[in-house]
Amino acid sequence: MDIQTQQTGKATVVAISGKIDAMTAPTLESSISALIKEGCVCMVLDFGGVDYISSAGLRVILASAKSLKSKAGTLLLANVSGPVKEVFDISGFGSVFTIYDSVDAAVAAG
Amino acid sequence: MDIQTQQTGKATVVAISGKIDAMTAPTLESSISALIKEGCVCMVLDFGGVDYISSAGLRVILASAKSLKSKAGTLLLANVSGPVKEVFDISGFGSVFTIYDSVDAAVAAG
Amino acid sequence: MDTVRSILNLPATLDNLPHALAFAENGAEAAGVMPKKMIGLALAMEEAFVNICTHAYKGGSGQVELACVTGSDPFPRSFVLEITDSGPEFDLLSIPEPDTSLGIEEREIGGLGVHFIRHFTDHADWRRENGKNILRLILNLDAGGSQAKAT
Amino acid sequence: MDTVRSILNLPATLDNLPHALAFAENGAEAAGVMPKKMIGLALAMEEAFVNICTHAYKGGSGQVELACVTGSDPFPRSFVLEITDSGPEFDLLSIPEPDTSLGIEEREIGGLGVHFIRHFTDHADWRRENGKNILRLILNLDAGGSQAKAT
Numbered sequence: 001m002d003i004q005t006q007q008t009g010k011a012t013v014v015a016i017s018g019k020i021d022a023m024t025a026p027t028l029e030s031s032i033s034a035l036i037k038e039g040c041v042c043m044v045l046d047f048g049g050v051d052y053i054s055s056a057g058l059r060v061i062l063a064s065a066k067s068l069k070s071k072a073g074t075l076l077l078a079n080v081s082g083p084v085k086e087v088f089d090i091s092g093f094g095s096v097f098t099i100y101d102s103v104d105a106a107v108a109a110g
Numbered sequence: 111m112d113i114q115t116q117q118t119g120k121a122t123v124v125a126i127s128g129k130i131d132a133m134t135a136p137t138l139e140s141s142i143s144a145l146i147k148e149g150c151v152c153m154v155l156d157f158g159g160v161d162y163i164s165s166a167g168l169r170v171i172l173a174s175a176k177s178l179k180s181k182a183g184t185l186l187l188a189n190v191s192g193p194v195k196e197v198f199d200i201s202g203f204g205s206v207f208t209i210y211d212s213v214d215a216a217v218a219a220g
Numbered sequence: 221m222d223t224v225r226s227i228l229n230l231p232a233t234l235d236n237l238p239h240a241l242a243f244a245e246n247g248a249e250a251a252g253v254m255p256k257k258m259i260g261l262a263l264a265m266e267e268a269f270v271n272i273c274t275h276a277y278k279g280g281s282g283q284v285e286l287a288c289v290t291g292s293d294p295f296p297r298s299f300v301l302e303i304t305d306s307g308p309e310f311d312l313l314s315i316p317e318p319d320t321s322l323g324i325e326e327r328e329i330g331g332l333g334v335h336f337i338r339h340f341t342d343h344a345d346w347r348r349e350n351g352k353n354i355l356r357l358i359l360n361l362d363a364g365g366s367q368a369k370a371t
Numbered sequence: 372m373d374t375v376r377s378i379l380n381l382p383a384t385l386d387n388l389p390h391a392l393a394f395a396e397n398g399a400e401a402a403g404v405m406p407k408k409m410i411g412l413a414l415a416m417e418e419a420f421v422n423i424c425t426h427a428y429k430g431g432s433g434q435v436e437l438a439c440v441t442g443s444d445p446f447p448r449s450f451v452l453e454i455t456d457s458g459p460e461f462d463l464l465s466i467p468e469p470d471t472s473l474g475i476e477e478r479e480i481g482g483l484g485v486h487f488i489r490h491f492t493d494h495a496d497w498r499r500e501n502g503k504n505i506l507r508l509i510l511n512l513d514a515g516g517s518q519a520k521a522t
């Protein structure tokens with residue numbers, strides 16, 4: 001798993017690539033926590049490069065969303081497709097999160 | 111394992127890359143046999159891209175050398191280094207074969 | 221049809237997950253599981269494996285054993301992945317499905333593991349045998365078939 | 372030091388060689404075997420594995436079991452790869468070293484397997500136990516040490 005962070009206006013775009021599994025999820029969790037601690041309130045997770053996500057990854061997303069919400073912030077998801085989309089769908093994440101077709105669309109909505 | 115064949119003057123240069131193990135050695139054997147059958151009598155094996163060779167690979171080289179010798183042909187070896195060199199050394203191949211520093215040197219000697 | 225059986229037995233630690241996944245994927249590929257089912261197998265197996273690492277050996281260490289089996293009764297046309305631990309009796313499949321219709325606030329963090337196992341296999345079952353938990357994940361090899369699910 | 376043991380048990384067929392190699396290499400890496408010793412381990416293990424595939428189950432099929440062991444007596448500071456088959460009693464290490472000084476004409480094609488096993492391990496031994504052949508390949512973990520060889 002690889003994580004790239006970039007500030008676009010008020011949004012922090014976190015581009016993730018590779019596999020988000022029980023081994024790598026803790027790394028994602030601490031990267032996101034650090035950003036929230038630094039004051040980020042509008043975060044866009046870009047899943048364009050992610051080819052695998054297990055429940056350990058979903059747990060990180062859910063925890064991050066809750067954490068941001070408690071600070072009146074927001075978590076936006078972009079570029080969810082293929083197997084990652086299937087995992088989101090069967091987990092009911094489709095109804096919990098709005099998923100944007102592109103990072104730009106997510107940033108504009110944020 | 112990947113095998114590339116090229117005719118250089120009277121020599122047929124066989125550039126091998128990857129692993130020569132018990133799984134891949136039969137492929138190398140049939141490629142070499144086919145070349146000998148087609149009339150090749152001066153063959154240069156280029157080991158520049160080989161990072162692993164087991165006894166199954168040595169067996170193919172020995173059999174190929176014998177087969178060429180029986181047709182008054184010759185087998186020349188080039189670019190043997192690193193772990194492949196160690197395997198050649200401990201097997202006594204260093205004294206059975208002359209090993210050339212480059213394909214050009216082998217072709218010139220052939 | 222001959223039964224083919226490969227077994228991997230290793231310490232139940234999270235850092236062994238990649239090796240366990242590679243073993244299961246190699247076994248499934250050799251058995252002829254369709255590529256599009258591979259990621260589902262990985263997801264189901266990760267959930268089962270991680271549960272064992274996290275919950276089966278409280279305060280101690282233990283082993284987890286994976287077996288890739290093909291050509292065995294009662295699933296001769298299926299790929300069977302058996303996951304065995306020596307922890308206390310526990311049937312993961314007895315856990316109720318999570319409510320996936322809840323909003324962020326109400327959602328439990330977790331509980332999705334069993335759901336993935338059910339969703340991404342054609343059939344899954346559990347038994348207790350010789351002091352061990354044996355979870356079987358079963359994938360059909362026939363393109364459109366759902367033979368295992370029917371049993 | 373705790374003993375860590377991982378086991379891979381699969382059909383003794385040549386096409387399982389890559390999986391067997393990956394298993395041994397993962398185990399050796401986790402144990403801390405130095406990268407420069409890895410290729411020697413692979414060579415020694417390939418020879419033993421291929422011999423079992425070729426000779427141990429004449430006219431039939433059988434299993435081969437690999438165990439990666441660290442922290443076990445009498446080699447607590449070594450990585451031990453145990454290779455077990457259920458074929459007839461046979462000690463590969465009893466085979467004499469080949470004459471590596473002969474020319475092309477006189478050279479036997481083959482017979483180098485045992486030589487590689489001896490050369491690329493720090494120690495190797497064989498025993499017959501419960502109707503099985505157990506070959507151990509041992510690599511020291513200490514940088515310059517030759518502790519296993521001394522025993």
Ligand SMILES: Nc1ncnc2c1ncn2[C@@H]1O[C@H](COP(=O)(O)OP(=O)(O)O)[C@@H](O)[C@H]1O
Pocket residue numbers: 267271272275276307310312315329330331332333334335
């Ligand atoms: N091997 C096991 N042994 C004992 N309890 C387990 C085992 N696996 C899971 N559990 C219990 O089942 C619960 C639900 O598991 P799961 O659906 O995977 O969600 P999670 O592990 O995320 O909590 C766990 O919280 C744990 O209490």
Ligand SMILES: Nc1ncnc2c1ncn2[C@@H]1O[C@H](COP(=O)(O)OP(=O)(O)O)[C@@H](O)[C@H]1O
Pocket residue numbers: 418422423426427458459461463466480481482483484485486
């Ligand atoms: N597992 C085994 N069971 C019975 N015989 C064996 C076994 N492994 C090797 N042998 C015998 O030992 C001989 C030498 O083995 P080896 O040095 O690996 O050379 P090669 O396999 O190339 O002939 C083989 O030819 C075979 O007769």
